[in-house]
Amino acid sequence: MIQCLRSFILFLVMILWLFSCQKLPDKQVVNTNVFSMNHPNFHSDLQYKIQKIYTDYQIQGDVVFAIVDSSGLAYSYIVNKDVLEKRPTKYNDESPLYIASHTKSFTGTLLKILEEQGEIDLNASVKKYLPELHLNDKIDLDRITVKQLLNHTHGLFNTQLAWKTAFLGYSGNNIELIEDFNNDFQYDSSHQFRYSNVGPILAAMIVEKVSGKSWKQCMQDEIFNPLQMRGTTTEVSDFEKNEIMPSYTIDGSNSIVNSGFFKDDITMHASGGVLSSVSDLSKWICANINQEKNLLTQESWNELHTSTTRQDRTYFTYHRNGYSLGWDVATYQNDTILTRFGGLAGISFHASFIPKKKVGIIAFSNDSRAYLLPHLLANYAYNYLFRPTHADSIFKKELALFQESFEKENEIRYPLQDxxxxxxxxxxxxxxxxxxxxxxxxxxxxxxxxxxxxxxxxxxxxxxxxxxxxxxxxxxxxxxxxxxxxxxxxxxxxxxxx
Incomplete structure (x- = not known):
């Protein structure tokens, strides 16, 4: 009897051990499988459209596309010549890509996090935090707030700061940029929305003053680490440059004028200084969709997702009517959609989500002529999911806009090898x-x-x-x-x- 009991206990232990050794289904894999079951024809329909555009327009480089929902990454697809010719491609969902001006949405979120922590008051004046920025006492900086730096209503501009941080490089010392600003600046006293890199870069200087850490370190500590974005960085040197998806400048004869990634650590800044991946960005978009509490309270998320100033402009098919602290608030097909795009040389990056429908899109291309392609594909996916009977007809109309833009880019004359x-x-x-x-x-x-x-x-x-x-x-x-x-x-x- 005792021997039987021991055998039975041993049997149970073995069963439990075997069960514990089984790898549970990955959450991301489960989510992509669910999406595939719910939308069985989506991949073939999208694949056909992307590959046809790639072939018809002789696109160069890479096209990346992903859908994110409240559970995370739901779908992803990469197209390039290797894929079309059925060869293995070096890129996948973990490959680093440059998100350019989408960085501003991260920076706005960082400032909101620091406000919750009591480090920064977004309604306080710039002068309170940056007294060394005096502009030769020609502008009253007591009347410009940190929030205005983030929503582009501060009215300040300096060409040197914009060029040094984005393209040319500098000493790395904020004092140099402040001196440039003090000696030569432009100012729009209307304080209407005027988009530029300047505001978030000045806001990042404030972050460094109040935290004692660099903007880059704060991004790591306050956003990337909590969201487990392990492949996301503000440093180009964290990768070999040939690992990063490059940009391609293509001329009218379909020849590559130049290619590469034209950033270094010194030009990765608070308005355009993040490298990430589809896998990591899906965590970021998902956090925004769900307004995840490990970053912010719901009240703070609401401010991040609500207009803090007005704008009235149209980009491609999106009517932008407001700007929050890092997102354009727009409408597309009567839906409120939050977008923040980015570009550099041939790189075009798209990130968006529709809050009420809890779905977002990540898209990327790097052929200089095809900068509208990520937006075209994003729209097709939204329409496929929410307006399926009209998706193809809308796509056809929007494809004409893409073609018009593509043809204009093809007319640009670049230097000839001769x-x-x-x-x-x-x-x-x-x-x-x-x-x-x-x-x-x-x-x-x-x-x-x-x-x-x-x-x-x-x-x-x-x-x-x-x-x-x-x-x-x-x-x-x-x-x-x-x-x-x-x-x-x-x-x-x-x-x-x-």
Missing amino acids: NVLVVADSINPILGRYVNDKGWPDITLMTKDDHYIFKWGIQEGVVYMNGEAYQADLGVMQRDFLIENDSLFTGSLNYIKE
């Missing part, structure tokens, strides 16, 4: 370092192999002849310049040879 400036003794006097007395980064002209290189701050590129002027292809931009004697002129900037 016009590369070849090294010659008669041209070599232009070589050297040029400095600007207004604080702009140095420009260096040098040779590489048989051609010339124009280096401006952290950006550099090949020099071409453009009529009687020179033109540098810096990847993120083409920049014309002239040299007369020992002076270099580019746009309104004057440089002197050192």
Whole structure:
């Protein structure tokens, strides 16, 4: 009897051990399976449309698409030449991609978190937190609040700050940017909505003042870690650059003018400085859909998702009527939709969600001509889910808008390889370092192999002849310049040879 009881207990232990060793179904896998069962034809319908556009328009690079619901990632799909030619692709839901200006939604959320913690008062003045920003006492900064920095009604602008943080780089010290601002600024006293990178960057300086930590560290501590966004970062150096989905600038002959990822750690800022992945971004969109309490109270989430100022503009098919602290509040097909897009060179990033329907979209493309493609695909998915009988007819109308935009981009003329400036003794006097007395980064002209290189701050590129002027292809931009004697002129900037 005792032996039987021992055998029975041993049997139970074995069963329990075997059960514990079984891997429970992954929550994300379960959610994608549920979506697939509920919408059995969605993948084939979307796949057909994406692949047809990719082929018909000879798209280059990558197209990424995902649907998020209240349970997380529900669907994802990646298209590129490897996929179309049935080869393994290097990219998946964990691959790093640049979200550009969608960073602003993260920064707005961070400031709201710090307000809940009692670190920052969004209704307090900029002067309270940044007294060193005095603008030569020409503007009363007591009348501009931190909230206005986030919702783009502060009225302040500085070209150097915008260019140094986004493209050219700088010392990394906020004092340099503040001095630039104090010495040369523009101001719109109407305080109407005027979108730019400046406000969130100044807000990030305030974060650093009150927390004693960098904006980058606060993002990690207050948002990425709580949401377990382990593949999300504000540092390019956390990856090898060839791991990051690049941008492609494509000309009218379907040739690649340039490609790459044109950011470094120093140009990852509070208005455009986050690398993430489909997997991680699904956690972020899901947190917004569910207004998850591990980040914020419902009251704070409501302010993040509600207009704090008016705007009246249309982008593609979205009528933007307001702006919160980091999201455009818009309407699409009579639904209120929150969007925050982003772009750099050929990269176009889409993130949106419809609060009442608890569904969001993540989409990405990196062909410079196809910047509307993520929005077109997002709209198709929303219509497929919520207006299925009209989805195809709406898509057809919106495809015409995409085609019109694509054709305009195809007409842009880029430097021709035949016009590369070849090294010659008669041209070599232009070589050297040029400095600007207004604080702009140095420009260096040098040779590489048989051609010339124009280096401006952290950006550099090949020099071409453009009529009687020179033109540098810096990847993120083409920049014309002239040299007369020992002076270099580019746009309104004057440089002197050192």
